[in-house]
Amino acid sequence: MSKVQKKKLLTGPIVRNALKDSFIKLNPMTLIKNPVMFVVEIGTIIVLLMVLFPGYFGAKESVGFNISVFFILLFTVLFANFAEALAEGRGKAQADSLKKTKRESFANKLVGDVVKKVSSSELRKGDVVLVSQGELIPGDGEVIEGLASVDESAITGESAPVIKEAGGDFNSVTGGTRVVSDEIKVRITSDPGESFLDRMILLVEGAKRQKTPNEIALNTLLISLTIIFLIVVVTLRPIASYLGINLDIPVLISLLVCLIPTTIGGLLSAIGIAGMDRVTQFNVVAMSGKAVEAAGDINTMILDKTGTITFGNRMASEFVPVGKETETDLALWATVSSLKDETPEGRSVIELNKKLGYPYEAGLEEGGQFIEFRAETRMSGMDLRDGLKVRKGAVDSIKNWVLSQRGQIPANLDQKSNAIASMGGTPLAVAVNDRIYGLIYLKDTVKPGMKERFDELRKMGIKTIMCTGDNPLTASTIAAEAGVDSFIAESTPENKIEVIRREQKEGKLVAMTGDGTNDAPALAQADVGLAMNSGTSAAKEAANMVDLDSDPSKIIEVVAIGKQLLMTRGALTTFSIANDIAKYFAIIPAMFTLAIPEMNVLNVMGLGSPSSAIISALIFNAIVIPLLIPLAMRGVKYKPMSSVKLLRQNIFIYGLGGIIVPFIGIKVIDLLVSMWV
Ligand SMILES: Nc1ncnc2c1ncn2[C@@H]1O[C@H](COP(=O)(O)OP(=O)(O)OP(=O)(O)O)[C@@H](O)[C@H]1O
Numbered sequence: 306m307s308k309v310q311k312k313k314l315l316t317g318p319i320v321r322n323a324l325k326d327s328f329i330k331l332n333p334m335t336l337i338k339n340p341v342m343f344v345v346e347i348g349t350i351i352v353l354l355m356v357l358f359p360g361y362f363g364a365k366e367s368v369g370f371n372i373s374v375f376f377i378l379l380f381t382v383l384f385a386n387f388a389e390a391l392a393e394g395r396g397k398a399q400a401d402s403l404k405k406t407k408r409e410s411f412a413n414k415l416v417g418d419v420v421k422k423v424s425s426s427e428l429r430k431g432d433v434v435l436v437s438q439g440e441l442i443p444g445d446g447e448v449i450e451g452l453a454s455v456d457e458s459a460i461t462g463e464s465a466p467v468i469k470e471a472g473g474d475f476n477s478v479t480g481g482t483r484v485v486s487d488e489i490k491v492r493i494t495s496d497p498g499e500s501f502l503d504r505m506i507l508l509v510e511g512a513k514r515q516k517t518p519n520e521i522a523l524n525t526l527l528i529s530l531t532i533i534f535l536i537v538v539v540t541l542r543p544i545a546s547y548l549g550i551n552l553d554i555p556v557l558i559s560l561l562v563c564l565i566p567t568t569i570g571g572l573l574s575a576i577g578i579a580g581m582d583r584v585t586q587f588n589v590v591a592m593s594g595k596a597v598e599a600a601g602d603i604n605t606m607i608l609d610k611t612g613t614i615t616f617g618n619r620m621a622s623e624f625v626p627v628g629k630e631t632e633t634d635l636a637l638w639a640t641v642s643s644l645k646d647e648t649p650e651g652r653s654v655i656e657l658n659k660k661l662g663y664p665y666e667a668g669l670e671e672g673g674q675f676i677e678f679r680a681e682t683r684m685s686g687m688d689l690r691d692g693l694k695v696r697k698g699a700v701d702s703i704k705n706w707v708l709s710q711r712g713q714i715p716a717n718l719d720q721k722s723n724a725i726a727s728m729g730g731t732p733l734a735v736a737v738n739d740r741i742y743g744l745i746y747l748k749d750t751v752k753p754g755m756k757e758r759f760d761e762l763r764k765m766g767i768k769t770i771m772c773t774g775d776n777p778l779t780a781s782t783i784a785a786e787a788g789v790d791s792f793i794a795e796s797t798p799e800n801k802i803e804v805i806r807r808e809q810k811e812g813k814l815v816a817m818t819g820d821g822t823n824d825a826p827a828l829a830q831a832d833v834g835l836a837m838n839s840g841t842s843a844a845k846e847a848a849n850m851v852d853l854d855s856d857p858s859k860i861i862e863v864v865a866i867g868k869q870l871l872m873t874r875g876a877l878t879t880f881s882i883a884n885d886i887a888k889y890f891a892i893i894p895a896m897f898t899l900a901i902p903e904m905n906v907l908n909v910m911g912l913g914s915p916s917s918a919i920i921s922a923l924i925f926n927a928i929v930i931p932l933l934i935p936l937a938m939r940g941v942k943y944k945p946m947s948s949v950k951l952l953r954q955n956i957f958i959y960g961l962g963g964i965i966v967p968f969i970g971i972k973v974i975d976l977l978v979s980m981w982v
């Protein structure tokens with residue numbers, strides 16, 4: 306359904322730049338943002354000083370040991386820096402290619418009636434420009450006159466041009482895209498530096514990356530653990546010395562580094578960046594990391610029927626007369642009501658009339674007044690010059706309209722409209738003044754695979770609510786066919802906000818998609834609002850994500866990516882902390898054996914020598930970071946299930962694994978180190 310752009314995860318230049326950045330990030334001013342690694346860096350510097358000035362510290366351990374500790378610590382920090390730099394690198398590469406799109410171009414600015422050639426960078430909000438075939442659109446804006454096909458491949462990667470036209474929900478254009486046919490008048494909606502492309506570049510570059518509330522909470526936990534272990538290790542020395550045991554500083558630093566959560570501390574920011582990046586690879590622009598995380602915590606998802614659950618090209622497929630009316634009369638009035646109705650539904654009525662070959666006398670509409678379709682009235686049509694009022698619309702709305710003029714409702718109207726609705730179609734009634742002629746059968750189909758996707762969402766514990774302006778019977782048919790949990794029929798955009806507020810009051814996080822200006826308030830209210838790139842700029846500004854492919858059903862995958870991000874972070878945190886506990890049991894016996902050789906009975910792991918045990922634990926502690934980079938970047942394997950089940954499974958795999966793996970790892974490294982020394 307939605308296309309995933311499979312881009313190569315890593316390229317040579319990205320890796321080379323990341324290697325360079327790992328050293329640049331050693332700068333303490335940068336590193337202090339990562340307190341766990343900052344502590345490791347301080348430790349590294351202390352050990353270096355001890356290597357350089359051994360006499361001053363009265364070091365007991367051999368210089369060889371200290372040098373080894375120094376290098377392992379240095380690499381621990383470098384590995385963490387590398388993880389972050391690698392994750393950032395992918396965004397930077399993408400930002401570079403976007404920047405190439407952001408060429409300076411000229412603009413035909415309209416000043417009164419005169420066209421003035423100016424540079425695109427001089428355009429301000431509210432300026433009006435003329436863009437002709439072959440020209441670049443100089444800035445974000447809304448089409449206020451005309452219709453054109455626009456090549457948006459520079460931004461969306463999609464090569465087929467899209468139609469942009471004045472009025473309605475497809476009027477927004479993006480700076481840097483190219484008009485391939487016709488001419489449009491565009492009102493600019495953003496000042497220089499604030500365009501969609503500018504924002505996108507900032508986002509993928511990570512310049513605007515702020516820590517999310519979840520990340521801040523986790524960071525606080527990591528800092529607390531670090532402080533606790535720091536106090537433990539610092540007080541260990543005087544206590545031990547009171548007992549007559551002399552613990553060497555490099556050994557204590559090694560213990561500290563093994564105990565503090567370096568694994569998750571080193572990978573945390575890479576996990577966050579990679580999660581955002583996975584969303585971007587999916588052609589969805591998330592305005593913040595917070596939005597991606599919120600997606601992972603969603604409890605309720607609100608989906609439109611038309612275009613999201615169904616294909617949405619709701620086409621007139623049949624004229625169904627009612628009472629004593631003829632199909633010919635019905636076809637005529639259906640056509641008249643649609644002459645100026647530019648909605649896909651309206652155009653499809655004209656098409657059907659042509660296809661069925663019914664006559665239509667041109668000119669009937671002259672001097673008449675067009676009644677535009679509105680979601681509130683659920684009707685559209687025409688008031689003709691001779692006083693005839695022609696309408697088509699939702700059956701209930703037309704019935705009320707006819708009754709208000711004291712008209713009769715044909716006896717078989719309900720039966721016929723229910724027949725259409727129970728097949729999942731939308732019946733539109735057609736009336737002239739107080740007389741109902743019949744129904745237009747609008748056909749729409751549920752997208753394939755919807756049922757499976759909703760099943761998955763249910764397994765994740767997410768409730769789905771379908772909102773539609775359609776009648777209850779059509780709504781319930783489609784809802785049953787697609788397998789959503791509940792539905793709201795005859796809903797207006799205002800309803801959506803009510804539903805969102807209601808769910809949020811119960812403490813739930815809500816996601817929704819939308820594209821129209823009237824969706825904007827609901828998109829802003831939702832915790833995750835995914836706007837379609839084809840939609841209006843109001844919708845795009847209100848939302849916290851924009852889908853460049855304009856596929857509303859993608860919200861389902863975005864939620865999966867968010868879940869995966871949260872899971873990856875949880876899994877690696879569990880693994881990291883379990884690891885540290887295991888290392889404690891490897892390193893403590895070794896430490897005391899160093900001071901009191903008789904304590905060698907504690908050496909249950911049978912490690913070569915106390916110093917090789919410490920070195921091995923430290924090496925394991927360092928290399929686990931690069932070994933986990935692929936997992937941090939790719940995300941852990943994700944199978945839809947409830948959060949509780951997931952948590953249990955994760956604690957089992959990553960908690961237990963986290964305890965066992967270090968014992969094996971340290972033993973293997975110890976064998977190698979003992980062989981080598
Ligand atoms: N062009 C039109 N002219 C007259 N009536 C229309 C037209 N388009 C839709 N309707 C009627 O108005 C109802 C509401 O339409 P609206 O576009 O608000 O919601 P919807 O498309 O049915 O649902 P969704 O919220 O899933 O998009 C439709 O169900 C249909 O009965």
Ligand SMILES: [K+]
Pocket residue numbers: 562563564565566567568885926
């Ligand atoms: K550690």
Ligand SMILES: [Mg+2]
Pocket residue numbers: 611774
């Ligand atoms: Mg609609």
